Amino acid sequence: MHRAYRAPTLGIASLLSAAIVCSAYASASDPQEFTAIERGRYLSVLSDCGGCHTAPGGRPFAGGRPIETPFGSIVAPNITPDPETGIGAWTDDQFDAAVRRGIGWNGTHLYPAMPYNAYTRMSRDDVLSVRAYLNSLDPVRKPRSRNTLPFPFNVRKLMAVWNKLYFAATEYEPDPTRSPEWNRGKFIVDGPAHCGACHTPKTMLGGDRTDQYLQGANLQGWSAPDITNNARTGLGSWTAEDIALYLKTGHNRMSAATGPMAEAVELSTSRMTDADTTAIATYLKSLPGKAEERSAPSVDGNMMAAGGAIYRDQCSACHGIEGKGVAHLFPSLSASAMVRSDDPTTVIRMLLRGARSASTDAEPTAAGMPSYAWLLDDGQIAAVLNYVRNSWGAASPAIAARDVTRVRSETASRAD
Template identity: 65%
Template sequence: MRRRFRGSLAVTALLLTTASSFAGDTDPQAFTQIERGRYLTILSDCASCHTVPDSSQPFAGGRPIETPFGNIVAPNITPDPETGVGSWSDEQFDAAVRKGIGRNGSRLYPAMPYNAYTKMSRDDVLAIRAYLNTVPPVGNAVIANTLPFPFNIRTAMRVWDALYFKEGDYRPDPKQSVEWNRGAYLVDGPGHCGACHTPKTFLGGDKTDQYLQGSYLQGWSAPDITNNSRLGLGGWSKEDLVSYLKSGHNRVTAATGPMGEVVTLSTAHMTDPDLNAIATYLKSLPGKTEQASPLSANEPTMAAGAAIYRDQCSACHGLDGKGVAELFPSIADSSMARSDDPTTSIRIILRGARSVGTSAQPTAPGMPSYGRQLDDNEVAAVLTYMRNSWGGAAGAVAADQVSKVRLDTALRPD
């Protein structure tokens, strides 16, 4: 329920600005709070929602956030006193971020992930406020609630909060290491990874029994990021995960789509200790356990898919599906390719994709679109082949699944 892919150089430059840039005659203690707030803003990925892509007005709001119930427009959080948060009290700001209560006392929608941000401390939130007070104020009045009836009735959020919101700071697990606890705090708190990666109920609340096991949002299937060996990160080392978060690339895959924006605006700018903490925590999560049997290579769909793969895909990804490390993803090692929900794989074949470029990996290889070259049956066949080759196993992709994604992506500008 969070974001669409596209970055903003203006936002990245602002996020990387250090507290020393705001020196002037300010108290040194304020520098520390501002710098801490700047980093917490990166951890919380505030720029992704509150900045219109490619605009020169960071945090000025106006970006539509797609939800299953309609679009919500992210508000202006610059210090403009009329249309931003400049005239808000610290109490009002903290209540909005950690409790989901707006300035006028109305309930916020969980497109603003206050159910995750509640794990931050009040000091954390006020540090973010201190940093936001240093960004250029922008006069931009935003009407946030654009949901259709009856979802536009905010009082209904009292029921949602009662079902899905548990207020309170993160409490460390004394049985776990300091690094593990830091990772849990980052994933469940400011990073709000569950907003995309935890499946949702029909009311949009987290299915806690399927924590971080993959979900669908905004035309993409977010993958399982537990340590599940077949569908999740079980085939990745801790170093693979750190490399992916820092550079957008590793020996297995590259970040595209909404995750590309997360890398560009957030994880690429995190400290190495924090990235290692996230990796330690995620690798500790077992996820669901299940087995699958591969389809026979003699199946007609597998034979057709093999021919299409050799003709269209093997030049980059290799006949063995291994690709080229840090350049072309390894399909043979990809859990995403074998996801229970093949939406992202279908979408990438139909529309192509561009990986992210970061300071650690400035090259951003892309994959061409095959949407015009391959029909729905052919896309289904080649994906079925890739999902059941090189030791992998997953259900066959049906042509009507491809048709559905083709129709959905045709209506999307991104």
């Protein structure tokens, strides 16, 4: 699909577009045709500003959505151009300082739940075009809600310490030894699309563990898998086309986007240009990921037999006896890195609660996965997952019944 799309651009047109990408790796992929507002609209799609700054069912960008962090929830405020309750009265400097430096308009620190530590990769120009776009929207009057972080996290001054530890204001510097496409991909991943906000593990204080860049993290009751090119836990078995297709449609031959990733796909990646999803894929395929210590499978034969019996009964109708699934409908469990992930939270959660994957323009009707919370007990869920995590050539750490019990109680209080 992507090859077919690229074919017509060969020749003079491709030279031209390569030149444009070179000089403007950081601007939208078709900068010439974009007005400032249009460019800002596209950057706001790349950055998914609307995802956090829109309450469920609320007016776009009018705020009111609580963003969950390990320290409590922080409500994203109104960023429509309303002069009193939004950003209408802000100067460009104030807006730029909020988005790229995490400084609120009265000089207080913002919490990093607002991903300014990623947006700092954008240029001032990029951010001001986002503002031009926001200014073109209807102002909505909606006062900010009070934040609910417990002491000591409610002391915003402490964020100065956090910034010293984890924040460096650094605009993206292209690496001249790499292709423009790679640079564009790295810029989007580290900058506007803030993939590391969910995929890079965090310290106790919520800073990025930069030595484990994009190697998988736990957030909001989900595990976001390793998205480096590591062969076992990461995207090693995915082609660049598989990654681009997943970002564009929410599905590919081995996986489907669920939960927070379904949202990222629906609101952001599916609306990116094909050139940009391909650039992200090119970049991710270049990351070696962690060195593997091969651990012997710690699942015994009885567990495998019990899990295999449940699998044939309950799962094989959709996912196939050999775990290959049906492309774009039922994910291939044998090819899924998420299945083998060291942190099994997401797969346990999917078995307990069922799942519905992203619905995008390209693939509007998403297939669903039933919930097994009542049909199988915690020991049986652990057994069937151990079976899929250690069959078809895979070897992954064992899941215990108590891991399932933990996820069951953690997710019990959540709406989705």
